[in-house]
Amino acid sequence: MNASIIQTHPLIQIRRNRTLPVSGTVLVRVGQKVTTNEVIAETEMPSQFHYVDVMRSFGLTTPGQAEKLINRKVGDQVDKNDILAETGGMFSRIVRSPRAGTILSIRNGQMLVETAKIKLTVNAGFNGKVVEIIKDHGAVIETNGVLIQGMWGNGKTGFGPLQINEHQLDSELETSSLGIQNRGLVICAAFCSTAQLIESAASLPVGGLILGSINPDLIQVAQNQSFPILVMEGYGKTTINDYAKRLLITNAGREIAVNAVKWNRWTGERPELIISLPAEGDAYRQIVELKLGQLARVHTSPFVGQLAYVNKLNDGMTSLPNRIKANAVGLKFLNNENAAIPLNNFELIDLDNRYIGRSE
Amino acid sequence: MTQPFNDTSSVLGIEIGTQNTRAVMFDVVDGSYHFLASGVAPSTQKAPFFDIGEGILAAITQLQLIIGRTLMDHDGNLIMPSQPNGEGVDRLFVTVSGGPEVKIVTFGLLNEVSLESAIRLAQTSYAVVKDSFGINDRRSAQLQMESLLAARPDIIIFGGGTNQGASRSMVRVAQMIALVLTTLPKNNRPEVLYCGNRVVAKTIIEILEKHARVTLTENIRPTLEVEDLGKSSEELARMVLRVWTKRMDGINRITPLCTEAPSISSLNYQRMMRFLGKLYDPAKAVLGIDLGSSYCTFSSSNANQCNINIIPLGMGDGFEEALTRIKIEAIAKWLAESLPQNEFKEILWQKTLTPGSIPVDDKGLAIDLAAARAILEYGLNEMKRQSLLASSIFEPIFISGSTITHAPTPQQILLTLLDGIQPIGITPLIIDKHGLLPILGAISRAHSLLPVQVMETSAFTNLATVINVESKASDGTPIVNARLTYHSGNYMDIEVKQGAIATLPLPSGEVGTLSLNLMRRTVIEGLINPNEPFKVHGGVCGVVIDARGRPLTFPKDVTTRRERYKRWMFMLGA
Numbered sequence: 001m002n003a004s005i006i007q008t009h010p011l012i013q014i015r016r017n018r019t020l021p022v023s024g025t026v027l028v029r030v031g032q033k034v035t036t037n038e039v040i041a042e043t044e045m046p047s048q049f050h051y052v053d054v055m056r057s058f059g060l061t062t063p064g065q066a067e068k069l070i071n072r073k074v075g076d077q078v079d080k081n082d083i084l085a086e087t088g089g090m091f092s093r094i095v096r097s098p099r100a101g102t103i104l105s106i107r108n109g110q111m112l113v114e115t116a117k118i119k120l121t122v123n124a125g126f127n128g129k130v131v132e133i134i135k136d137h138g139a140v141i142e143t144n145g146v147l148i149q150g151m152w153g154n155g156k157t158g159f160g161p162l163q164i165n166e167h168q169l170d171s172e173l174e175t176s177s178l179g180i181q182n183r184g185l186v187i188c189a190a191f192c193s194t195a196q197l198i199e200s201a202a203s204l205p206v207g208g209l210i211l212g213s214i215n216p217d218l219i220q221v222a223q224n225q226s227f228p229i230l231v232m233e234g235y236g237k238t239t240i241n242d243y244a245k246r247l248l249i250t251n252a253g254r255e256i257a258v259n260a261v262k263w264n265r266w267t268g269e270r271p272e273l274i275i276s277l278p279a280e281g282d283a284y285r286q287i288v289e290l291k292l293g294q295l296a297r298v299h300t301s302p303f304v305g306q307l308a309y310v311n312k313l314n315d316g317m318t319s320l321p322n323r324i325k326a327n328a329v330g331l332k333f334l335n336n337e338n339a340a341i342p343l344n345n346f347e348l349i350d351l352d353n354r355y356i357g358r359s360e
Numbered sequence: 361m362t363q364p365f366n367d368t369s370s371v372l373g374i375e376i377g378t379q380n381t382r383a384v385m386f387d388v389v390d391g392s393y394h395f396l397a398s399g400v401a402p403s404t405q406k407a408p409f410f411d412i413g414e415g416i417l418a419a420i421t422q423l424q425l426i427i428g429r430t431l432m433d434h435d436g437n438l439i440m441p442s443q444p445n446g447e448g449v450d451r452l453f454v455t456v457s458g459g460p461e462v463k464i465v466t467f468g469l470l471n472e473v474s475l476e477s478a479i480r481l482a483q484t485s486y487a488v489v490k491d492s493f494g495i496n497d498r499r500s501a502q503l504q505m506e507s508l509l510a511a512r513p514d515i516i517i518f519g520g521g522t523n524q525g526a527s528r529s530m531v532r533v534a535q536m537i538a539l540v541l542t543t544l545p546k547n548n549r550p551e552v553l554y555c556g557n558r559v560v561a562k563t564i565i566e567i568l569e570k571h572a573r574v575t576l577t578e579n580i581r582p583t584l585e586v587e588d589l590g591k592s593s594e595e596l597a598r599m600v601l602r603v604w605t606k607r608m609d610g611i612n613r614i615t616p617l618c619t620e621a622p623s624i625s626s627l628n629y630q631r632m633m634r635f636l637g638k639l640y641d642p643a644k645a646v647l648g649i650d651l652g653s654s655y656c657t658f659s660s661s662n663a664n665q666c667n668i669n670i671i672p673l674g675m676g677d678g679f680e681e682a683l684t685r686i687k688i689e690a691i692a693k694w695l696a697e698s699l700p701q702n703e704f705k706e707i708l709w710q711k712t713l714t715p716g717s718i719p720v721d722d723k724g725l726a727i728d729l730a731a732a733r734a735i736l737e738y739g740l741n742e743m744k745r746q747s748l749l750a751s752s753i754f755e756p757i758f759i760s761g762s763t764i765t766h767a768p769t770p771q772q773i774l775l776t777l778l779d780g781i782q783p784i785g786i787t788p789l790i791i792d793k794h795g796l797l798p799i800l801g802a803i804s805r806a807h808s809l810l811p812v813q814v815m816e817t818s819a820f821t822n823l824a825t826v827i828n829v830e831s832k833a834s835d836g837t838p839i840v841n842a843r844l845t846y847h848s849g850n851y852m853d854i855e856v857k858q859g860a861i862a863t864l865p866l867p868s869g870e871v872g873t874l875s876l877n878l879m880r881r882t883v884i885e886g887l888i889n890p891n892e893p894f895k896v897h898g899g900v901c902g903v904v905i906d907a908r909g910r911p912l913t914f915p916k917d918v919t920t921r922r923e924r925y926k927r928w929m930f931m932l933g934a
Binding site for chain 2: 107151345
């Protein structure tokens with residue numbers, strides 16, 4: 001029986017693909033050391049266009065006639081009011097470019113002028129080393145260090161020194177944690193249930209926000225922010241699980257990279273925190289065989305965020321308290337409560353018996 | 361359907377869903393095909409496996425344990441054909457319903473005509489419509505192009521123009537699409553499905569095929585009055601499968617083993633629904649509902665028509681979209697127990713983060729079944745809004761999807777279905793617990809006999825025959841007296857009051873005779889002569905008389921509503 005892992009590790013070897021969604025220029029080479037914010041690949045994408053239908057503008061009947069009147073070619077730079085096509089003759093009719101740009105395409109008597117571009121870049125995401133180049137798209141970055149994965153992210157990335165206030169780790173995010181002295185820091189709190197606090201964090205701005213959980217009403221507000229918000233357990237008022245909390249406390253003050261992407265199960269990309277350390281890490285594992293004594297973190301109601309030890313491996317289907325039959329194991333929670341929990345409802349969090357008990 | 365092949369006895373069907381992969385075994389027993397068993401394992405096309413193979417292997421391994429037969433050799437290869445000692449299988453069929461999101465952009469001319477048909481076409485497969493463009497679009501050409509690029513579609517559906525209708529506008533739209541396609545990298549361009557005016561098809565294809573793969577199919581709006589999605593829906597399904605095959609490892613590897621190339625479940629499901637629709641009363645319709653993890657499939661068919669509508673709402677990966685489209689109150693109204701609204705909302709949203717999770721307590725189960733009711737209600741309303749129901753009376757309803765079919769008691773399944781669907785008239789409810797319909801549809805392409813024979817066996821569970829009685833009488837007034845006469849000659853009488861729901865036991869496989877005495881102003885939709893006794897088939901929940909009225913109404917007071925709901929559950933023994 002196998003179980004998946006939520007990476008919550010004090011020292012592990014981390015490799016991540018950092019790629020552009022389309023092809024572009026890779027700016028790094030194998031062996032190069034990179035920093036969190038360093039751009040490793042970039043490209044430009046057209047973002048605004050001007051569409052010119054020369055055939056219609058001149059009232060022509062075939063695209064061929066129109067194309068003869070176009071006196072530009074693909075790739076030409078044009079300024080505002082530059083002539084794109086003209087009929088010629090004594091009283092020539094003219095089509096001008098309404099804005100400056102580049103001729104992107106000429107087809108069937110129509111022209112597409114690119115009038116604005118956006119630059120797409122991909123950052124290293126954490127301090128590490130380039131171990132492989134992904135041609136025209138990016139690179140594989142490697143580091144060793146702390147890796148803590150979460151459940152939800154607002155789609156932003158960032159970094160900063162990790163600010164730990166132990167009181168705040170067990171309580172709702174407070175205004176006092178968002179003073180000017182915390183500008184640029186990555187702040188941790190148990191949960192957040194008011195939009196004003198997120199907006200206060202944005203006004204500093206903070207380097208990032210790590211929360212145990214968040215009020216589902218704040219999803220949109222969180223997504224609108226430019227700084228990363230990473231949620232460790234989910235929605236509600238659940239605090240950060242005790243094992244992850246310990247790792248965060250231990251690493252207070254270190255620079256932490258916050259990759260608050262939305263969990264994509266098709267690519268495997270998941271919200272995560274990385275603290276690079278100058279030491280050799282353990283090998284990365286994603287799926288392991290379930291064994292008695294392993295520490296698990298449950299992610300579904302009514303046990304969201306709770307840690308428990310695997311204490312019974314069941315053959316076949318288990319009947320749950322509500323009489324649903326599922327592949328499940330017996331878990332013993334830290335309050336000594338026992339429960340049968342389906343395999344889909346938890347992830348293993350500590351495979352090496354590092355966890356030494358509750359931090360309270 | 362095609363002719364059967366005669367060298368086959370054992371057939372293995374595999375259905376790859378978003379959450380689960382199912383291996384289903386059929387074999388000849390006493391001269392006809394029977395469903396033997398199914399094995400289920402988590403699907404593995406997502407992280408961290410990125411390959412369908414592990415899931416298939418685990419599902420077959422489980423199947424082997426259940427049937428006590430070896431299907432794979434020591435190296436994990438399927439033994440084909442079957443051996444004299446019973447090992448292995450003769451045929452393999454694979455159908456897929458779970459893949460990464462496929463983004464579609466639709467183009468048409470008139471919003472209410474071809475564009476609406478193009479959108480409806482997109483909803484016949486597992487895809488999400490990201491944007492739509494018609495000639496009445498108020499956005500400027502520039503903005504339309506920017507929107508098209510921002511949508512980054514995998515497929516463009518291009519319809520519009522009746523066969524003798526607009527052609528210049530179609531060419532202009534094609535030129536605009538071509539222009540945008542040229543700005544995209546060649547290996548990143550969407551495929552185009554052209555399903556518009558046939559007269560200009562050649563010109564359109566000439567314009568577009570230089571820039572992208574174009575598939576030509578029948579006009580989805582050959583005339584203003586007629587919508588024909590049949591052929592185009594099949595083409596679209598193939599295109600969706602092509603997108604998935606590019607992004608999901610393992611499909612190409614398993615293809616050489618398959619009797620027919622792997623196919624898409626929506627197409628196979630509809631194939632079976634079309635077949636079933638022809639078997640039943642043409643004045644009514646067969647309704648099929650598959651409540652999956654990412655999508656919910658609704659199909660309605662009879663001898664005259666067969667429609668399918670796939671909405672990107674589900675109980676797992678599609679749950680976030682469900683919460684976006686369905687108000688929390690529409691789910692909460694189905695709860696019998698009080699739950700603070702904040703807690704309820706948090707539990708629902710937490711489910712969006714854990715798509716495969718299973719409720720462990722009664723509260724979680726009640727919330728799951730409430731959400732399932734709300735999705736069924738939403739989907740049926742969509743079917744009605746788009747006039748996709750072949751009839752308002754369903755006979756029978758086939759239901760699949762583990763949230764419902766794996767509920768602990770048949771009464772919980774029954775009440776969930778009656779609440780979510782609110783059928784009228786007389787409706788048999790049939791549970792497809794093993795998700796057989798898409799697999800049978802896949803098999804039917806090469807082997808017409810097997811699905812027909814399996815449908816006649818007990819592979820499907822008859823849940824109940826439901827008699828939906830409607831009356832204007834006030835709550836608590838007796839509105840129907842019913843007598844169920846058993847084959848033995850024994851009988852059972854029952855009086856049903858307005859607002860109640862009652863059951864008469866009649867086991868699966870048995871047939872009884874039901875006599876009804878309806879009070880004044882009481883009707884059963886579609887029953888021409890209600891005083892005439894009629895035959896009813898049994899089911900796990902027997903014969904059910906639902907006199908709660910249509911649509912179900914709820915008291916405004918929350919406590920009274922919950923009390924009423926508890927009473928319904930009590931009456932059914934749920």
